[in-house]
Amino acid sequence: MPDEQRPQRRGAARPSAVVSAVAQLADECATRLGRPLEVLDLGGGTGGVAVPLAEAGHRVVVVDPSPDALAALARRAREAGISERVRGVQGDGDSLDAVLAGHEVDLACCHGTLEFVDDPEATLRAIAAALAPGGMLSLLVSGRLAVVFAKALAGEFAQARSALTDPSGRWGSTDPLPRRFDLEEVESLLTRTGFTTVHTRGLAILGHLVPDSLIDSDSDRAALAELDELLVAGEGREFLRTLGSGLHVIARRD
Incomplete structure (x- = not known):
């Protein structure tokens, strides 16, 4: 589902922290390989990650089901002067083999996409097949526990209970997200599909609990x-990352 059609959730989709982390990961991979990277961005929409990577010299294929999002991506790439390094293709995880025609990539991004696919495990297997051995994956998913705490603090206890107990992490029939994840579930999915988790980070651990009226500037967000x-930096507090509204996982293809 493209950026503009996804439910708008503060701290989700493609926050700047994720863009920065992916840029750093790409730099590390490029240094190790001694060349610019071949990158796959599945569900990359309008290019929030793809455009900065292409500006850094990498070649990016964005696969997304929305023609409108891909048109916006093409405009952004033209305006940035990087059209030759960005290719947009309409499709999804099932079409990766045809899109890449057997060509392996060094880095794959899958941000805010597993929530919407029919079969997350099949999608991760398709990404693993597209990656070269030792290739890296940047995976961003919505965290279950964040919405449990947010609903409970808002006094919506039945919805909090539903989000905690529902297999898909949904708080009710009108929940705009088809699926949320626990960290253990994500790590298990990655292991089963041929990945080794390298690093996990919780995003917006506190931000989604603070009323919007109290966050009105970039300095507040910073x-x-x-x-x-600071929350997760202290000894014994690593578990707090599981409370993030976004779970950002870096993994290596085995």
Whole structure:
């Protein structure tokens, strides 16, 4: 599902922290390989990740089901002068083999996409097949526990209970997200599909609990992000990352 059709959730989709982390990961991979990377961005929409990577010199294939999102991606790439390094293709995880025609990539991004696919495990297997051995995956999914806490603090106890007990992590029939994940579930999925988890980070651990009316500037958002980092930095507090509204996992294809 493209960016503009996804439910708008503060801290989800493609926050700047994820874009920065992917840029750093790409730099590390490029240094190790001694060349620019071949990148796959599944569900990459309008290019929030793809355009910065292409601007850094990498070649990116964006696979997305929305023609409108891909048209916006093409416009952004033209305006940035990087059209030759960005290719948009309409499709989904089932079409990766045809899109890539057997060509392996060094880095794959799958951000805010597993929530919407029919079969998350099949999608991850398709990504693993597209990656070269040792290739890296940046995976961003919505966290279950974040919405449980948010609903409970809002006094919506039945919805909090539903989000905690529902197999898909949904708080009710009108929940705009088809699926949310626990960290253990994500790591298990990655193991079963041929990946080794390298690093996990919780995003917007506090931000989704603070009323919007209290977050009205970039400095407020930066302060919350700094608090998130401090929360998980202390010894014995790593588990708090599981409370993030977004779970960002870096994994290596075995």
